[in-house]
Amino acid sequence: MKKLCVLGSVNADHVVRVPYFPQAGETLKGGAYHIAYGGKGANQAVAAARVRDRSLVSVDFIACIGSDEIGIAMKQAFERDGIYTDHIVEIADQMTGIAMIQVADSGENSIVISAGANAKLDEKVVEAHQTIIETADCLLVQLETPLQAIEKAVKIAKAHHTQVILNPAPAQPLSDELLAHIDIITPNETETALLTGVHVTDEQTAQQAANVFHQKGIQTVLITLGAKGAFLSENGKGEIIEGFKVKALDTTAAGDTFNGALAVALLEGKTLQQAVVFAHKASSISVTRLGAQNSIPQRAELN
Template sequence: MSIVDFGSFVVDLTSRSKGFPVPGQTILGNSFRYGPGGKGSNQAVAAHRAGADVTFVTKLGKDAFGQIALDFYRKEGMNTDYILEEEGLSTSVAQIMVDEESAQNAIIVIIDACGKISEQDVEKCRKLVESANILLLQHEINMDAQYRVIDIAHRAGVRIVLNPAPAAPIPDEIMAKIDIVTPNETEAEVLTGIHVANAADARRAAECFLKKGVRQVVITLGAMGAYAFDGVREELLPRIPVEAVDTTGAGDAFNGGFAMALDAGMDLFTALRYGNVTGALSVTRYGTAPAMPTREEIDRLYAATYGTK
């Protein structure tokens, strides 16, 4: 059993200030933090902490920001054999401005190294991908590399889980190779045209994905919980009541916990519960990767919420 997560690494550079600067203006902010981010990386960390055997594939520049990734994965005890590096490229960054008064944010993401994954890079990972039980993907790397990886995995019979975030159009021939899609409600709306506000909407959006050849559909609904449909059975799980302090990275936590459970051989609806538990725990803490819960915490909340299997 193993998961290969092929995705993005981005350093989050977060400044907090009172209000935003207007064009031409310089303001003094209140605090600055930086740390590992990117949906691919966050989901790999979540699955690893949840107890899965995960190999994360991404590409970094040979720069100080890339070192942040390597240091973090080594500290976590994660496999770094497939963290590619390329001289002359920059590790991707996200400049995040948070207005402490309105709690709004404004973000500029610069995808460089992890958006320049070449055909040769993908070939280096062919055997790894072919030997995976689950391939976990998002939408933050270059699409040509993404499609090559999907093709390799599909031919090898590897189960493909795509978290289509941020939402981007997916060609029909690619969609037909995906086993499970896991959009949130806004991504589901962009991809299907259906505004998802309740279980009936989620069902209609899920049917759209199934019509395109996807085998199973999960739609995460933020504070409304999470939904799954396999063409026969459907379930809307309410959110687990926790005290939410920071919901960024909830979807990444969900996907990591969900993938761990699938990899361990659990069915779609049990994996949905693990995702719901992992997402809930992540919102009780600040940050993304550092906020991912451990297997022990997941098992405790799972048992308290759903009982023991």
């Protein structure tokens, strides 16, 4: 059985519907409000767990939660999805991370995060659980937890021939040293512009951006383009792989669903092109539903 290790954040999402995103100083009358389980790391772990063939792939999750009821409830929910939770650390006197999410009528979202226990996912936590990274076939990481710990985790992975997939979100500058340890990077257009200086507007500029990543040592670049699909470049040769046309209700966790499904598909032996189509299927279903983890589909729905 192949082993996926996800390292990342856990958030309780406070979600409110809005007609549009307010300007500075503007007060809007919101619509439906609810609390959902989220966090980029948690979303990706849940997506992987739900869309995998359970006879082929296992999912471990390294994360930190607070000493509060919602953190414990989320851990129990992960267990119900079949995620191994032995490496989720409860941090005393800390709250589980939260995200304040506005979802506009257009389906787009705006998110503000308070790290809480996520800020405690440091190098010591990584060291305490490094055996899981060393024995994994793939490590999937994002950027909602401390960067030093992420750097340590990817170095451990690289030293033990564990494939590393980096979803560089939320967007922030990254060192060339970190990028040199990445096998597959999956930025969106905004993250691509920040990391490469190239604004992706068409296939030509997508290849220019991908080439910047290739020059930094990353063999496989996958730039997600929303409704347009994704641009896949390997060793300087790229192509657009189209997504599925759906009516988007809420794009929260769409990218996370894509990344979790991509990692699973590769571990199951699919080609990169097949894995991208598989990931497109999962994310396209997720945007037709409200919320983060509750929008993520099960394997049977993709089949």
